[in-house]
Amino acid sequence: MTTTSKGRRTRRIATSLAASIAALTIPATASAVTLPQQVSDCPSGSMCVWTGTQYTGSMWRTSATGTYTAIGPATIRSYFNNRSKRTYLHEQPDGGGVFACLKAGAKSASLSGWTLHAESVYLSTYTSC
Numbered sequence: 001m002t003t004t005s006k007g008r009r010t011r012r013i014a015t016s017l018a019a020s021i022a023a024l025t026i027p028a029t030a031s032a033v034t035l036p037q038q039v040s041d042c043p044s045g046s047m048c049v050w051t052g053t054q055y056t057g058s059m060w061r062t063s064a065t066g067t068y069t070a071i072g073p074a075t076i077r078s079y080f081n082n083r084s085k086r087t088y089l090h091e092q093p094d095g096g097g098v099f100a101c102l103k104a105g106a107k108s109a110s111l112s113g114w115t116l117h118a119e120s121v122y123l124s125t126y127t128s129c
């Protein structure tokens with residue numbers, strides 16, 4: 001089968017369009033990364049959670065300060081507050097329910113209890129808990 005230059009151009013345009021659409025569907029402040037991760041993959045200034053213990057599995061991160069942000073994964077097994085400010089981990093997506101204050105630089109390689117099912121984070125502009 002021979003591909004014409006018009007056929008190659010059409011495929012390039014379709015591929016470019018699909019990539020552009022995909023980029024628009026990912027929020028700029030929160031994202032999920034599905035490659036194997038480690039704690040050092042959490043960018044400075046971000047709050048990161050992982051679906052596995054020891055900072056493994058899929059990683060979700062946000063750097064949206066001053067707003068409640070829903071956490072992507074349904075279950076989180078580890079986290080790293082790679083920020084110079086505190087972060088709140090909340091039981092409910094709107095910030096309701098039980099919460100935990102995570103100091104700057106706080107991390108846990110293995111979560112238990114309600115935090116496994118935390119549904120939102122709030123990145124504060126204050127330093128201490």
